[in-house]
Amino acid sequence: MIQNLTEHDREQLQEALGKSGQKVTPQREAVFTVLLAQRDHPTVDEVFQRAREVMPGLSLATVYNCLETFVGCGLVRQVNHERESTRYCPNLAPHAHFRDKATGRVHDIELPPEVLKSLRSILPPGFDSEVIEISFHGRAQSGEPTSN
Amino acid sequence: MIQNLTEHDREQLQEALGKSGQKVTPQREAVFTVLLAQRDHPTVDEVFQRAREVMPGLSLATVYNCLETFVGCGLVRQVNHERESTRYCPNLAPHAHFRDKATGRVHDIELPPEVLKSLRSILPPGFDSEVIEISFHGRAQSGEPTSN
DNA sequence: CTTGCGGATTAGACTCATTCTAACTGATTA
């Protein structure tokens, strides 16, 4: 059950793609819709399965392409844990990830600005970081919480 | 030019393996030696190449086995960035990693206890983390600095 | 000494996420 994009979401897609000289296509819209519909950090393959329900002809290569495009224009973040399949996350606010050892599920953990700042402060002079990734790995004792 | 293990290092290896009921073998010693000799976060393949210089018959599978064993008994840490080849690091003190976009080289960044603590504090109740990985990605303007 | 056991090692086959390639589509421009 995949909702259509809201007006706002469609505009966001439109704008982000436009900024880097790319177009909204039905496939991109489908993939983006899938990402927003269920914010559970799906793998490429999961995105592929879900998007196919809506657009049966869609190919896996296109899903890879779309996701790469979205990452490139800042619409979506990649999440890697160890060497497992890459997952994707449309939460753009600064946050860390927690991977539940038991379920494999990934939870977003809010990252307060002061913590982010203290983290940046550990870089010696001369190190200039564009991206910081923080990931926890452990157990979450909770039935069905934050899947965002 | 690979130095032999110091007495201290050999004991460390001995003890860590012994604790989990495993033995010191020539192959394990060679791999451990390679890791300590050049602390530049080598990939499995790099470890393989280097160890071969000392023990030509060594097989890649064994290098995988040894490294997995070392990680299992806490002698060595795995370092992953995106989906690049896994790298290995014998620095056991809490630290973050900085990957230089230009060179691909990985630098250890010291992680003061208070920063680590503030990081842990962002976990909501019910989340119990055993491992925290912090990695920066950006540019380091420096000739040949910390390779440790 | 020699036999048997079990952990360690080995070479090579296999897996599977991701990337690459080359052909095709469809909208837009000349």
Add this chain to the structure above:
DNA sequence: TAATCAGTTAGAATGAGTCTAATCCGCAAG
């Protein structure tokens, strides 16, 4: 209509990592 060009497609190729089955080796029992 033809040319162009981004996007899409199927399938082949890549490559890190894992698995498998055979072999090796140190050691304890006979």
